[in-house]
Amino acid sequence: MNTGLDNLDILELDRRTFLKAVGMLGASAFLGNYGTQIARALKVAETKVVWLNGAACTGCSMSFINSAHPDVVQAITELNVNIGYMETLSPQQGIFVDGAPAGTSELNSELKIEELVREGGYILVVEGAVPFGGSGRYLTIAGKPFKDILKQVAGKASAVVAMGACSSFGGVPSARSDIRKDTDYRGLLFTGTEKKGAFSELGIDKPVINLAGCPPNPEFGLITLGALILGKITPADLPDILDRYNRPTVFFPPDHTIHENCPRRGYYDKGQLDTEFSGEHCLRKLGCKGPYTHSDCATRRWNNALSMCTKAGSPCIGCMEPGFPDSFSPFYRESEGVGILLGADANTIAKVAIGAAAVGVGAHAVRRVMVSMKKHDAEPEKAEEAQE
Amino acid sequence: MTTITIDPLTRIEGHLRITAEVDERGIVKSARSSGTLFRGIERIAQGRDPRDMARIASRICGVCPTCHSIASVSAQDDLFGVASSVPRDALVMRNILQGLNWVASHATHIYVLFAPDLANPGYRKVLESRNLGSVWKELAGRFAPISYAIEGQPVPPGSSYLAAIPARRKLHEAMAVLGGKMPDQMAAIVGGVTYRPTAADITKVASYWIDTAGFVNDYVLPGSKGVDLDTWLSLTHDGVSPEKAVENLLGYMGGLSLNDLSREAGWSDAVLFAAFGSELVGEKLLSLPASLKLDRLGGYGDASKIGFLSYGVFYNAEKDGFDPTSPAGERFLSSGFTSGDLKREAFDHMKVTEHVAHSFYTSGSDLHPWDGATEPVKAGSDIGFEGDKYSWLKAARYRGIPSEVGPLARMINNKEPLVMGLAAAFAKNGYSPANVYTRMLARMQETLIVARELKKWVTEDLDPAGRYAVPTDLWMAKSGKGVGLWEGPRGALGHWLSTGGDSMIRNYQAVVPTTWNAGPRDGSSVPGPIEQALSGSAISAAGNALGADNANPVGILHVARSYDPCLACAVHTIDMNATQRSFLVVGGL
Numbered sequence: 001m002n003t004g005l006d007n008l009d010i011l012e013l014d015r016r017t018f019l020k021a022v023g024m025l026g027a028s029a030f031l032g033n034y035g036t037q038i039a040r041a042l043k044v045a046e047t048k049v050v051w052l053n054g055a056a057c058t059g060c061s062m063s064f065i066n067s068a069h070p071d072v073v074q075a076i077t078e079l080n081v082n083i084g085y086m087e088t089l090s091p092q093q094g095i096f097v098d099g100a101p102a103g104t105s106e107l108n109s110e111l112k113i114e115e116l117v118r119e120g121g122y123i124l125v126v127e128g129a130v131p132f133g134g135s136g137r138y139l140t141i142a143g144k145p146f147k148d149i150l151k152q153v154a155g156k157a158s159a160v161v162a163m164g165a166c167s168s169f170g171g172v173p174s175a176r177s178d179i180r181k182d183t184d185y186r187g188l189l190f191t192g193t194e195k196k197g198a199f200s201e202l203g204i205d206k207p208v209i210n211l212a213g214c215p216p217n218p219e220f221g222l223i224t225l226g227a228l229i230l231g232k233i234t235p236a237d238l239p240d241i242l243d244r245y246n247r248p249t250v251f252f253p254p255d256h257t258i259h260e261n262c263p264r265r266g267y268y269d270k271g272q273l274d275t276e277f278s279g280e281h282c283l284r285k286l287g288c289k290g291p292y293t294h295s296d297c298a299t300r301r302w303n304n305a306l307s308m309c310t311k312a313g314s315p316c317i318g319c320m321e322p323g324f325p326d327s328f329s330p331f332y333r334e335s336e337g338v339g340i341l342l343g344a345d346a347n348t349i350a351k352v353a354i355g356a357a358a359v360g361v362g363a364h365a366v367r368r369v370m371v372s373m374k375k376h377d378a379e380p381e382k383a384e385e386a387q388e
Numbered sequence: 389m390t391t392i393t394i395d396p397l398t399r400i401e402g403h404l405r406i407t408a409e410v411d412e413r414g415i416v417k418s419a420r421s422s423g424t425l426f427r428g429i430e431r432i433a434q435g436r437d438p439r440d441m442a443r444i445a446s447r448i449c450g451v452c453p454t455c456h457s458i459a460s461v462s463a464q465d466d467l468f469g470v471a472s473s474v475p476r477d478a479l480v481m482r483n484i485l486q487g488l489n490w491v492a493s494h495a496t497h498i499y500v501l502f503a504p505d506l507a508n509p510g511y512r513k514v515l516e517s518r519n520l521g522s523v524w525k526e527l528a529g530r531f532a533p534i535s536y537a538i539e540g541q542p543v544p545p546g547s548s549y550l551a552a553i554p555a556r557r558k559l560h561e562a563m564a565v566l567g568g569k570m571p572d573q574m575a576a577i578v579g580g581v582t583y584r585p586t587a588a589d590i591t592k593v594a595s596y597w598i599d600t601a602g603f604v605n606d607y608v609l610p611g612s613k614g615v616d617l618d619t620w621l622s623l624t625h626d627g628v629s630p631e632k633a634v635e636n637l638l639g640y641m642g643g644l645s646l647n648d649l650s651r652e653a654g655w656s657d658a659v660l661f662a663a664f665g666s667e668l669v670g671e672k673l674l675s676l677p678a679s680l681k682l683d684r685l686g687g688y689g690d691a692s693k694i695g696f697l698s699y700g701v702f703y704n705a706e707k708d709g710f711d712p713t714s715p716a717g718e719r720f721l722s723s724g725f726t727s728g729d730l731k732r733e734a735f736d737h738m739k740v741t742e743h744v745a746h747s748f749y750t751s752g753s754d755l756h757p758w759d760g761a762t763e764p765v766k767a768g769s770d771i772g773f774e775g776d777k778y779s780w781l782k783a784a785r786y787r788g789i790p791s792e793v794g795p796l797a798r799m800i801n802n803k804e805p806l807v808m809g810l811a812a813a814f815a816k817n818g819y820s821p822a823n824v825y826t827r828m829l830a831r832m833q834e835t836l837i838v839a840r841e842l843k844k845w846v847t848e849d850l851d852p853a854g855r856y857a858v859p860t861d862l863w864m865a866k867s868g869k870g871v872g873l874w875e876g877p878r879g880a881l882g883h884w885l886s887t888g889g890d891s892m893i894r895n896y897q898a899v900v901p902t903t904w905n906a907g908p909r910d911g912s913s914v915p916g917p918i919e920q921a922l923s924g925s926a927i928s929a930a931g932n933a934l935g936a937d938n939a940n941p942v943g944i945l946h947v948a949r950s951y952d953p954c955l956a957c958a959v960h961t962i963d964m965n966a967t968q969r970s971f972l973v974v975g976g977l
Contacts, residue, residue: 059572073553076545097391099393106538173429185427278584304557312566
């Protein structure tokens, strides 16, 4: 069996050397430097991971198990990532006989979750949004509203990771519709760009790391879990490593967009802009949101670093940003003015960038605007986080 | 009577609840299947640029996003009036994207979601009591999942399970080469695809195909014994009669020794399952001392209340353009409807209706998706599982008949020799031709058929100098409608949409595989396919061979999981109010 042991260099470091090397790094440097070479970090610690699925499409789970270096099998079998519970993979299911949980936690998820909650101290990963409409019964598991299960499990978690757009910001289930108020879907801390999430409603006071994206790059998940398992990220570190939407800045750089490292960037600079699909030039006129999307897609790339959306001729649709999909819809029309991207929060970098582009100042001016915004925002951002 | 409830049914996509009334012998008397999540994606579609749905519909399901994306762009091709001119090369590319996701999705289901139940502790007891501890050793050694323990003893993940995860990952990587990323490839778009592959891309995808074939030949099939992908299909599929296909399979298995059940000795995963999974094949035809009796599970008791439905999938791609109504023969795997007594007829999507009598919606029932009108209940107190209404799924019917969709239905509608041969043998011997065993073998056989065709699409049909899109413009979608008929790995998938004078979506409807399979009772209180298949099934290992164990109802798990349920797909649905609908205004149907 090929487990893709591509991290031999780091695996072969002896434990003490490794811990020393890791110990010298702060949380931010750890995330940045260790990248996918997280293997050794995972090997020296054992913390359980509990993965809950809310209103999800399971795309985040599917993306997570696309991890390549280390691959998820390697992470689990050789590196002690202990998946205590994950609906998509676990041997358990809920089993009730005449209404009462039956058997043992080896086969029964109800008992397994009880056991995990009793022990506490796990890392909670949440995939999917949380409905509050219909008394929360638009999603029930084991007959209970998902929000109640979330409250129970989050209460005893040592750290919480929102995996993907839905648990970070509400995502597709919270998108614009005439029944949005009835379903009332929320992310954990945010709904869109608003800090009005499930946790505040449920009285849960826990920091959350938002791994945005629809779905997120699998590396976001493994690197972040690795850092948490090793204790490299503590609550005190969060203000330094997260942006205002609680996304790790190493994956979602506040002062860079996909556009800057886009494989088609050269065509933009030469003014060669495609107006039909399946061409090879810049996708700006086909609606690309790369200039307004803060993520490392263009450098990290996808699926074992093979490709990314714009490389395959698809305009970026901004799935890494809060407010996806509404803030970036329509996907396939050129962003001509601020109005198109008007969301709830007038301060998003995306909108300022769009505004700059709309008056024709071009990408370099956009960059300048963003940089100046960043300076401008530095104070309020700190203040916001201090309130948490 | 005892009530056994499975909630959540894990190792599927999404949130499914099964409630079974079980008698004192451990046989299910009646069952209810409930989808327990509602998202409302069709409402979210309203008012949007129709082209956005190529991406948003993809988010209906993260396990099978590609089929939703392609069903959506097929409907858009129809809406924009370009279905007859989508370039052949683009159709080939869509086929490849779908085919790669197909094999990945089936591999995920077989190895990661379904097969872990073959390592259920119930089978250890049964097999060891029949002196078949060696079979148990193979089942647990190959198929055990992660984080597994039996009676306090950790069981390491199985060898096949561990090999399948990177194999499916590589298929996603191959898709990323052509579609940017996976899940949620980005290439399928109205009028074609966004990307013209380079010669280097084609080489790369071909190389991934070779990796996949390696997994198939090393794990699924006994490649080391000379029965590789091509040989297997020549023995069981290509131009052979159903009788001959079964005879060839039995002939191969009959020649193997019970003293060495390893893969190296020829007992590949498919062979091990084919021999020990079935009472008829294993115990009666091969004279094995015991089997898992999966052919006794998940059958249908009344052939008049079930059918097998396929919309057809993979464009023929011999020329530009395709027929959006998917008539018989139009797709590589054809559309069709076969009744419970195995009589086949042509497919007509106008015979599809949906009932909401037992679903959490408050309006009209038994309506074609184009005429439906549905409102979800609003109060939490109306959302429970004991009352008349007990699911977020609607009940889809074809000519009023509950219909199984998925690999078994496709293989039946395409008269696939191995599956037809097995089905006939089961029918002749008093078994339901559809059961957990045939359902799983059909999935496996289809995986192999599609995998082989993929090689042709990639290495012979994909043209780096080809045309990959026809130009479209939003005005072409003004006041129109479109239908996209396709299949997901899990079964028949249809997207219907209509637009207003501003070209924006007025209505969007998706009727999806799990709505067919896992839906509740209809207006006449006839249960859905999974509900029917549970009735009469034994709840515990090998037909309750060692008695019924309520706390380990692996029989129920097998039946439900054999359909590869995908609940996020099935419960995204909500229709518009009748007054807002524009299909009637658009007319023509």
